[in-house]
Amino acid sequence: xxxxxxxxxxxxxxxxxxxxxxxxxxxxxxxxxxxxxxxxxxxxxxxxxxxxxxxxxxxxxxxxxxxxxxxxxxxxxxxxxxxxxxxxxxxxxxxxxxxxxxxxxxxxxxxxxxxxxxxxxxxxxxxxxxxxxxxxxxxxxxxxxxxxxxxxxxxxxxxxxxxxxxxxxxxxxxxxxxxxxxxxxxxxxxxxxxxxxxxxxxxxxxxxxxxxxxxxxxxxxxxxxxxxxxxxxxxxxxxxxxxxxxxxxxxxxxxxxxxxxxxxxxxxxxxxxxxxxxxxxxxxxxxxxxxxxxxxxxxxxxxxxxxxxxxxxxxxxxxxxxxxxxxxxxxxxxxxxxxxxxxxxxxxxxxxxxxxxxxxxxxxxxxxxxxxxxxxxxxxxxxxxxxxxxxxxxxxxxxxxxxxxxxxxxxxxxxxxxxxxxxxxxxxxxxxxxxxxxxxxxxxxxxxxx
Amino acid sequence: xxxxxxxxxxxxxxxxxxxxxxxxxxxxxxxxxxxxxxxxxxxxxxxxxxxxxxxxxxxxxxxxxxxxxxxxxxxxxxxxxxxxxxxxxxxxxxxxxxxxxxxxxxxxxxxxxxxxxxxxxxxxxxxxxxxxxxxxxxxxxxxxxxxxxxxxxxxxxxxxxxxxxxxxxxxxxxxxxxxxxxxxxxxxxxxxxxxxxxxxxxxxxxxxxxxxxxxxxxxxxxxxxxxxxxxxxxxxxxxxxxxxxxxxxxxxxxxxxxxxxxxxxxxxxxxxxxxxxxxxxxxxxxxxxxxxxxxxxxxxxxxxxxxxxxxxxxxxxxxxxxxxxxxxxxxxxxxxxxxxxxxxxxxxxxxxxxxxxxxxxxxxxxxxxxxxxxxxxxxxxxxxxxxxxxxxxxxxxxxxxxxxxxxxxxxxxxxxxxxxxxxxxxxxxxxxxxxxxxxxxxxxxxxxxx
Numbered sequence: 048x049x050x051x052x053x054x055x056x057x058x059x060x061x062x063x064x065x066x067x068x069x070x071x072x073x074x075x076x077x078x079x080x081x082x083x084x085x086x087x088x089x090x091x092x093x094x095x096x097x098x099x100x101x102x103x104x105x106x107x108x109x110x111x112x113x114x115x116x117x118x119x120x121x122x123x124x125x126x127x128x129x130x131x132x133x134x135x136x137x138x139x140x141x142x143x144x145x146x147x148x149x150x151x152x153x154x155x156x157x158x159x160x161x162x163x164x165x166x167x168x169x170x171x172x173x174x175x176x177x178x179x180x181x182x183x184x185x186x187x188x189x190x191x192x193x194x195x196x197x198x199x200x201x202x203x204x205x206x207x208x209x210x211x212x213x214x215x216x217x218x219x220x221x222x223x224x225x226x227x228x229x230x231x232x233x234x235x236x237x238x239x240x241x242x243x244x245x246x247x248x249x250x251x252x253x254x255x256x257x258x259x260x261x262x263x264x265x266x267x268x269x270x271x272x273x274x275x276x277x278x279x280x281x282x283x284x285x286x287x288x289x290x291x292x293x294x295x296x297x298x299x300x301x302x303x304x305x306x307x308x309x310x311x312x313x314x315x316x317x318x319x320x321x322x323x324x325x326x327x328x329x330x331x332x333x334x335x336x337x338x339x340x341x342x343x344x345x346x347x348x349x350x351x352x353x354x355x356x357x358x359x360x361x362x363x364x365x366x367x368x369x370x371x372x373x374x375x376x377x378x379x380x381x382x383x384x385x386x387x388x389x390x391x392x393x394x395x396x397x398x399x400x401x402x403x404x405x406x407x408x409x410x411x412x413x414x415x416x417x418x419x420x421x422x423x424x425x426x427x428x429x430x431x432x433x434x435x436x437x438x439x440x441x442x443x444x445x446x447x448x449x450x451x452x453x454x455x456x457x458x459x460x461x462x463x464x465x466x467x468x469x470x471x472x473x474x475x476x477x478x479x480x481x482x483x484x485x486x487x488x489x490x491x492x493x494x495x496x497x
Numbered sequence: 498x499x500x501x502x503x504x505x506x507x508x509x510x511x512x513x514x515x516x517x518x519x520x521x522x523x524x525x526x527x528x529x530x531x532x533x534x535x536x537x538x539x540x541x542x543x544x545x546x547x548x549x550x551x552x553x554x555x556x557x558x559x560x561x562x563x564x565x566x567x568x569x570x571x572x573x574x575x576x577x578x579x580x581x582x583x584x585x586x587x588x589x590x591x592x593x594x595x596x597x598x599x600x601x602x603x604x605x606x607x608x609x610x611x612x613x614x615x616x617x618x619x620x621x622x623x624x625x626x627x628x629x630x631x632x633x634x635x636x637x638x639x640x641x642x643x644x645x646x647x648x649x650x651x652x653x654x655x656x657x658x659x660x661x662x663x664x665x666x667x668x669x670x671x672x673x674x675x676x677x678x679x680x681x682x683x684x685x686x687x688x689x690x691x692x693x694x695x696x697x698x699x700x701x702x703x704x705x706x707x708x709x710x711x712x713x714x715x716x717x718x719x720x721x722x723x724x725x726x727x728x729x730x731x732x733x734x735x736x737x738x739x740x741x742x743x744x745x746x747x748x749x750x751x752x753x754x755x756x757x758x759x760x761x762x763x764x765x766x767x768x769x770x771x772x773x774x775x776x777x778x779x780x781x782x783x784x785x786x787x788x789x790x791x792x793x794x795x796x797x798x799x800x801x802x803x804x805x806x807x808x809x810x811x812x813x814x815x816x817x818x819x820x821x822x823x824x825x826x827x828x829x830x831x832x833x834x835x836x837x838x839x840x841x842x843x844x845x846x847x848x849x850x851x852x853x854x855x856x857x858x859x860x861x862x863x864x865x866x867x868x869x870x871x872x873x874x875x876x877x878x879x880x881x882x883x884x885x886x887x888x889x890x891x892x893x894x895x896x897x898x899x900x901x902x903x904x905x906x907x908x909x910x911x912x913x914x915x916x917x918x919x920x921x922x923x924x925x926x927x928x929x930x931x932x933x934x935x936x937x938x939x940x941x942x943x944x945x946x947x
Contacts, residue, residue, distance in 0.1 A: 273743040303753030311831035319836035381761035386769035
């Protein structure tokens with residue numbers, strides 16, 4: 048697979064250097080839009096512009112742009128004039144056109160929408176009204192549909208006359224008010240007798256979602272029930288559009304990226320090949336937040352500096368205590384947020400989860416406390432240091448386990464994404480608490496440490 | 498959607514308390530296997546056993562087990578005897594049976610395989626030979642197929658006679674040696690004239706994968722080309738099976754969980770409702786690794802303890818320097834591993850990525866260095882402390898950015914999962930390095946700090 052594709056890519060690149068436009072055009076027609084994107088991203092700016100022009104001339108530009116990673120779009124749009132973009136968007140499926148529009152600045156959006164003719168423009172304006180990340184914002188409004196009262200043969204002829212470009216495997220049956228009455232599987236249609244009414248073939252109990260539903264929730268439905276597509280209906284069951292499984296894969300990937308990024312203190316778009324300026328701008332706020340929490344820890348240490356001068360072993364073990372208790376917090380937090388994201392927390396109660404994570408923190412705290420206390424005793428040769436280390440670790444690790452469970456569960460209750468920033472909060476609190484307990488105990492037993 | 502489902506669940510739970518087996522059976526037949534799993538997990542052990550028995554009696558147990566999260570299976574299998582399991586597995590699709598077998602201990606696997614009759618047993622034994630996480634291990638071996646030379650009408654009749662339970666939308670056309678010659682879309686079949694030969698309808702250029710291909714790679718193909726299914730063929734193009742999009746969603750979710758878990762220092766299975774013992778056992782090795790790296794840092798601090806006693810401000814700012822440089826490392830690491838996981842690193846060269854991340858580390862280092870240096874100067878009132886802080890931070894953050902990019906890219910070159918453990922390594926090295934530079938500079942300029 049891959050070998051054949053990289054051959055195509057090499058050929059196209061050579062053609063862009065030396066070949067005629069006609070040959071490039073022919074070559075482009077055979078290459079999948081996703082592969083054109085990869086070739087595109089490897090070209091010089093001037094070559095990119097030429098490639099884009101040829102893509103417009105063979106009407107493949109829209110499909111190629113649709114496959115681009117979102118962070119590339121703002122670099123490409125300025126090179127294309129409004130009229131070209133409007134024509135292109137008018138010819139795309141509305142959900143694809145909507146995706147591209149969403150990646151433009153609002154001013155440009157309006158300018159281009161004005162150039163798109165009436166029925167399509169209204170569709171697009173409607174789609175832009177749905178909240179970001181809602182089912183409505185990702186649905187395909189051109190669902191293949193028929194009205195009740197048709198026969199199997201009639202349906203086949205209707206479909207043949209209205210050939211859709213996309214792979215349609217389900218046909219939506221609506222009543223005269225466009226309300227969804229059932230879903231017809233293409234396979235059942237194929238096997239049916241010509242005169243069978245569609246009402247006898249269709250499935251009346253299909254799952255539906257409202258246009259306001261969160262797309263992450265929609266993705267969970269697809270995964271849970273192994274769906275290939277799902278109709279979007281309003282309160283009166285009027286069919287608004289369809290969500291298909293290929294969009295769902297993108298959603299699952301996006302949501303996973305978002306969760307991973309939140310954990311590491313990152314905001315989209317920040318990719319391997321985002322510009323340096325973009326990456327710095329995206330990472331700086333998280334870094335500043337981190338500085339704030341780190342300085343809180345420094346304040347605590349500053350408060351105990353006299354103890355440290357008298358028993359410098361306290362300074363030696365400070366980072367060990369902080370790192371281990373922060374680690375328990377992050378482990379717990381990750382398990383809980385992931386369980387929430389995968390919809391697995393339906394499997395039992397939050398209280399049970401919190402109790403278990405407290406217990407895990409206690410067990411790990413006892414084991415690591417004994418280990419670190421032992422190391423401290425043997426290294427520094429002071430039994431009290433060992434005891435202080437053990438006690439501080441047990442307490443800090445129980446807190447880490449508790450916070451790692453309580454914070455994301457509380458955020459979910461408040462309808463905030465549980466992954467968002469909770470890592471920074473958990474680490475900050477466990478750090479400060481571990482410094483306080485360790486240096487506090489050290490100060491109380493200072494005479495035994497000197 | 499959700500409301501109706503939780504109604505069913507409530508009803509079933511009440512039935513399990515008071516109802517007759519007959520009523521429970523009727524109720525279970527109407528509930529989706531995924532929903533039965535949720536109800537199952539909320540029951541007491543004795544109720545679970547009863548539910549399982551009824552599921553076996555209505556032959557729905559296999560489908561319900563197939564939908565269970567992997568960590569629940571080891572709790573359920575011991576309650577079912579070998580014979581029942583063997584009958585159930587023999588009736589499941591081979592890929593589903595294979596999934597369940599993979600979640601058993603090897604001894605049990607063999608005992609049960611022996612009880613499954615010949616053709617199915619051989620299929621399953623074959624599937625178990627493919628490496629874990631390979632395309633072969635997840636494919637469905639019962640691909641709907643026909644041999645070359647049939648007409649459209651002949652194909653439809655053949656399919657009608659061999660009705661498959663699963664939603665088939667593609668039919669695979671093979672030659673007399675079972676080699677794949679093309680793929681037929683059900684829609685094209687529906688629209689074709691009866692006498693058209695399938696050779697004229699089928700797509701000869703479909704993407705295929707080998708059975709040894711990594712399933713993560715397979716998922717990337719699906720996402721990139723918006724596929725619904727993909728045939729698995731051997732070197733001679735013999736059709737071995739088919740991978741379908743519903744498996745791909747599970748793969749994408751699993752891989753995301755794996756990456757998130759590696760970053761936080763976690764190993765599967767470790768979920769919100771894993772047992773406490775399981776969680777402790779899974780987290781302890783990572784914790785021990787963390788202790789090791791933390792003690793390395795402690796060694797460095799111990800080496801410089803005399804400087805700390807003389808200038809205790811060094812101890813106050815130690816965690817700030819370590820946390821910020823570790824943070825740059827984790828941010829960079831996350832961006833790079835995520836780009837690798839999403840297959841986006843096809844978009845340009847590794848060298849370019851490393852250079853950019855070094856640059857980002859330098860920029861962030863300069864900004865944070867100035868900030869922390871300023872705070873240090875104003876708080877402690879010593880300009881040299883500010884200078885030392887700034888210099889140490891710039892160096893440590895450039896290193897963090899560099900390592901965050903170099904380590905995962907090097908791991909990918911060595912065909913190791915880039916996410917695995919690289920977080921611990923990056924943080925350990927940046928911590929030790931930041932301690933060394935900060936305390937080293939502090940020792941050189943000690944007279945100015947006192």
